[in-house]
Amino acid sequence: MIACIEIALKKELRDAEGLSLVGKAGSYFGITIQEARCIQILTIESDLDDKALERARNEIFTNPVTQISSLRPLDIGFDWCVWVGFRPGVKDNPGATAMEAIRDHIGKSFESNEGIYTSKRYCLKGETLVREDVEKLASELLSNSIIQQFRIFSKEGWDKTRGADVKPAKVILDRNPCFQIIGIDSDEALAKISNERNLALNPRDIPVIREYFLSRAVLDSRREKGLSKPTDVELEYISQARSDHCNHNTFRGLFRYRDAVTGEEAVENSLFKTYIQEPTLRLKDKKDWVVSVLWDNAGIGRFDDQNNYVITGETHNSPSNMEAYGGAITGIVGVYRDPMGTGLGSKLFMGSFGFCVGDVNYNGPLKPPLHPRRLLDGVIEGVKDGGNKSGVPTTFGQTLFNPGYMGKSLVFVTALGIMPDQVKGKPSHEKRTNPGDLIIMSGGRVGKDGIHGVTASSESYSENTPAGHVQIGDPYTQKKMHDFLLICRDEGLIHYLTDNGGGGLSSSIGESARFSNGCVVNLDKVPLKYEGLDMWEIWVSESQERMTIAVKPEHLERFMALSAQHEVESTVIGEYTGSGKLHILYKGETCAYVDMDLLDKGFPAWEFDAVWLAPEKRGLTEPAISSPSDFNLLLLHMLSRPNICSKEWIIRQYDHEVQGGSVIKPLTGMKYNIPSDACVTRPVLSSKKGLAFSQSLLPWYSRIDAYHMMTCTIDEAVRRLLSVGGDFNHIGGVDNFCWPNIQFDEKKNPDGKFKAAQLVRACRALKEACEKYGIPLLSGKDSMYVDGHLEGAFGERIKVSALETVQFSATSVIRDVSTCMTLDPKASGDLIYVLGKTANELGASEYYEVFEKIGVNVPHVDFEKFKVVYKALQAAIENRLLASCHAVARGGLGVHLSCIAMAGGLGMEVDLSALPTDMSRGGLNNETLLFSESAGRFIVTLPSGNKALFEKLFKGMPASCIGFVTDKHDHLKIMGTDKNPLIDLSITELETAFQKTFGDMI
Amino acid sequence: MKKVNALILTGFGLNCDEETAHAFRLSGAVSHKVHINELVSGKVKLKDFQILALGGGFSWGDDHGAGVIQALKMKNHMGKDLLSFVDEGKLIIGICNGFQALINIGLLPGFDKDYTKRNVSITYNDCGNFRNQWVHLTANPKSPCVFTKGIDMADYPVRHGEGKIIADQAVIDRLIFENQVVFQYADEKGVPAKGSFPDNPNGSMADIAGICDPTGRIFGLMPHPEAYNHFTNHPDWPRKAELLKRQGKSLENEMTIGVRLFKNAVDYIKEAGL
Secondary structure, eight states: OEEEEEEEEOTTSOOHHHHHHHHHHHHHHOOOOSEEEEEEEEEEESSOOHHHHHHIIIIISOOTTTEEEESSOOOOOOSEEEEEEEOTTSOOHHHHHHHHHHHHHHOOOOOTTOEEEEEEEEEEEOTTOOHHHHHHHIIIIIOOTTTEEEEEEETTTOOTTTTTOOOOOOOOOOOOOOOOBOOOSSHHHHHHHHHHTTOOOOTTTHHHHHHHHHSHHHHHHHHTTTOOSOBHHHHHHHHHHHSHHHHOTTTTSEEEEEETTTOOEEEESOHIIIIIIHHHHHHHHHOTTEEEOSSSSSEEEEOSSSEEEEEEEEEOHHHHHHSHHHHHHHHHHHHHHHHHTSTTOOEEEEEEEEEEEOOTTOOSSOBOSSOHHHHHHHHHHHHHHHHHHHTOOEEEEEEEEOGGGGTSOEEEEEEEEEEESEETTEETTOOOOOTTOEEEEEESOBOSTTSOHHHHHHSOOOTTOOOTTSOOOOHHHHHHHHHHHHHHHHTTOOSEEEEOOTTHHHHHHHHHHHHHTOEEEEGGGSOBSSSOOOHHHHHHOOOSSEEEEEEOGGGHHHHHHHHHHTTOOEEEEEEEOSSSEEEEEETTEEEEEEEGGGGGSOOOOOEEEEEEOOGGGGTOOOOOOOOOSOHHHHHHHHHHSTTTSOOHHHHHTSOOOTTSOEEEOSEETTTTOEEOSSEEEOSSTTSSOEEEEEEEEOGGGGGTOHHHHHHHHHHHHHHHHHHTTOOTTOOEEEEEEEOOOOSOBTTTBTTHHHHHHHHHHHHHHHHHHHHHHTOOEEEEEEEOOOEEEEEOTTSOEEEEEOOOEEEEEEEEEESOGGGOOOSSOOSTTOEEEEESOEESOOTTOHHHHHTTOOOSOOOOOOHHHHHHHHHHHHHHHHTTOOSEEEEOOTTHHHHHHHHHHHHHTSEEEEEGGGSOEEOTTSOOOHHHHHHOOOSSOEEEEEOGGGHHHHHHHTTTSSEEEEEEEESSOOEEEEEOTTSSEEEEEEHHHHHHHHHHTTTTOO | OOOOEEEEEEOTTBOOHHHHHHHHHHTTOEEEEEEHHHHHTTSSOGGGOSEEEEOOBOGGGGTTSTTHHHHHHHHHHHHHHHHHHHHTTOEEEEETHHHHHHHHHTTTTOGGGOTTOOOOEEEEOTTSSOEEEEEEEEEOTTOOOSTTTTOOEEEEEEEESEEEEEOOHHHHHHHHHTTOEEEEEEOTTSOBOTTOTTTSSSOOGGGEEEEEOTTSOEEEESSOGGGOSSGGGSTTHHHHHHHHHTTTOOSTTSOOHHHHHHHHHHHHHHHHTO
């Protein structure tokens, strides 16, 4: 029987969701709605009788104080009504918890043909509303056709007794699962099948695959299991393992690099080995705090003598680009499984975000899948639900705008965990599988999620076709699993664990079985969301919230008892063996049987041509812009620019203090509204040690040279850490590359060689920066195809590529959090110093962006010189000489003096002529001094009594007193190089400019 | 002396258990993190504890109303144990999601000591979004609340999307009249916020941030006292520490107003000899 419960807020109560809809309809589309009310609908397919349904409605789903509800359509008036529900197979989290509640309260267990499905109905009133308006709202605001469907009812067309007549959104596949034998008679035949089945096999891999399956020894051994030619399960396994996502073919590829001007030629055999692995391993030997790098799901560093911290960063760009909320929540919940699956498992203690999107006010002809404004709304909300509901504080994050990200937006998510360094007397970072260990899958069930996005979308569509390729993360299920696994870890029940992410079981079992050297998997044991999945689908499905765990048979009973107590589903799906074979069965029949070392069989490296043209040769010059005459107006404009202005509304939606260890928050200052340089957290509450964390993103500099983009990004991340009290001797790094396509194609990607050269240069810079600053790379990832082909005004498609982007994350351990610093000046009379030289380095600066110029003088990093200052700064902070410290970043001194003035709420008087300068790259005038983005600089304040000690510490270094803090007035007053007043703005004026751009967002 | 045992609930998406346990430990109690199902199965008995803490989090993902399913589960499986716990004069604190659960169980407001009636609701913030910010709270000196004894003002963070307390005006009037209103949102001087955002972060009626039952032994609040377990949790600490340093003083050895609230509870149990 199918029943619908409709629930709404009582009429006199404020309907926050309805109000938000009214607001967005007006501001996004200029559509006027007088009133919007939202109705929640539960569609229940079950054998519950009316009495039981009435109990469920009344006792579970209706709040007697605030809500009304009915098993009939609620009679709420409207001019138009929009119903929005999920497509079949889309993760319906509230539907699942509703079943849990009914099971607990009424004692009714839901069978596989029963279920609860949630949807919504919006009742809109508006005299001027017409159907086109409502359709626009339904399709562009209330639903996304990838995961949802909608229906529109007019007042006239509404049947009060039938209502929206919501049917269960259930998946019916109605087919018998099977596997197929694939013909490999020729390379062409296999290539054709690869194309048809979307295996994305590299043409150069095809002969290797064929050679393997056609070899006599392989044929003989397969015959014993009843197999000859490869099965689709086997080819899918190879396809997953050889994908760029799993195998990092680009970073392991061969680059023929050539400088078109100097003629320099170099062959790079593996960017990963040369620029990431080798320097990191060398640094690991020098730095005893580095515990585990380069092999596990995340890197591990020492926190104190009993605990280690774990870090990794990911991106989730393509899915977020199609379904922003689903992509982002899946991204953050997914990256949280990496520290969970590192070593024997760590407890999550913080996360961060980075959003790079197009212009939110874009109104040009290009049609991205989602408008940047809507995309940003969605990704913000996705990280909010994913992070908050995981109980993990989101303590840091940045949001960037650039037209290139309209081609593909970037969603960075970073996760940190903490773990005891020993579990039952053994190092927690070591793990392996052994023959005889059971393979257990815990957490969520398997559906068609994430399988071959493209094939799924081109399948013929019916009412019950699963819309599985875009997922919605389920932090609730994962949080239960997180708590459960940590208890298992502490009891010593886990011998190996890893998460199921990209590639699903194929990756997690394929990789973990390499330790024991073999496995037997019974795919029919894998719990499914719905029947009818083929074997290969079960094997590669990327359904979320799952971990693969190796458990010894003698621990199984205890493991399962804890699993039941935590209401986490765990299933034995196979066993690790030492057979040298990956052996997959379905109901006793073999559907895959390949050698564990198949993937080491000499698959060819990818190859790229990289051609570098220096910026001057590309025609870049410094622009001809005369000195502005109104610096007050200019500074206010700078502060209001989207990439500079306050994004407080985003960070306030994120719980950044849960777990109780917050020391330096993401926002600081008198009014708690200025972004901090970095955050500091105490992951171990009984300890006074803290973990400092910062991130930087400076993709603009790639417009001139990705080499300097990389060095400046790392330098900024380091300075941010030092500003809050970080330790220069303990800096861990995480590199997240997002690069446009680098494979040259005359028609499709004519600048591929240049972008490949940019990648090589960025990697060279990465190595140099890491070696000079002593930063081992604890973790890193790459996402290589950040381009979009957007439809334009005339039906043409234009390739829009994102800037070559690297997000660099940095960590440090602080011995005593009471030495931590914030950026706000704290007392009148304190002196303001600038450390580091300002040079004529406006290339690709925010200042030049005002005039839509690029320039050529991109900032350079002088590691050796900067390092001396950084060490002195650390000493100054540890000796408590400073009252505040701030790293100068995007927008230069003008912007960052303003930030500290707003944060301190005190007046400041500053003289630009006192700045330490470097004339080597050209003359310096007021605008260069104010807006140059030279690296290596800080603004610090200190009590005048510490002047002598401070100056002694910085003797011979670029460190000059440029002014003072005062309570005589509340203005930022800046004197120009000619000692005449250049800027005089009140803090209120600065704040107004800084807040106004997104000021009405909450 | 007898130990004070505090039970901190875990499981099903609850998430502030670690710092709540830590705050109780700093207050001199022995903290026990217990999964809800351990109480449901009877493996752990509520009667072996003197303080029960329902902490923050997203129980059951907050689906179908914050704290609703947790309340149902607790009522169904340990309803009687909860009532005897209260009868024995023991203490219950609900923070954020735990407060929402106490309200939905009916343990609060507990008018006429009827601990099963739902007549208050905590609903969506007026601002329409989840919000993390620090708030100033003013405590009602006439409230019988055991937890806030000797506290007149406190700063704690709020972190919720559903924190607006609403009820019929008569219920609100009665809460005020009977001094069951424990904490109200205020400005930095302690003047009630009178609904103004962001001092009152959610639009709560009468600026109510926390209430107790008529005995003062059951207490629920939206802000998170356990998140102020160390002096470095307060957003103003770097400035305060710097200014104190110049007077030769330090923040470091003071007990935070967050821990004070838990210590009041532990001291109460010690004095009552429970």
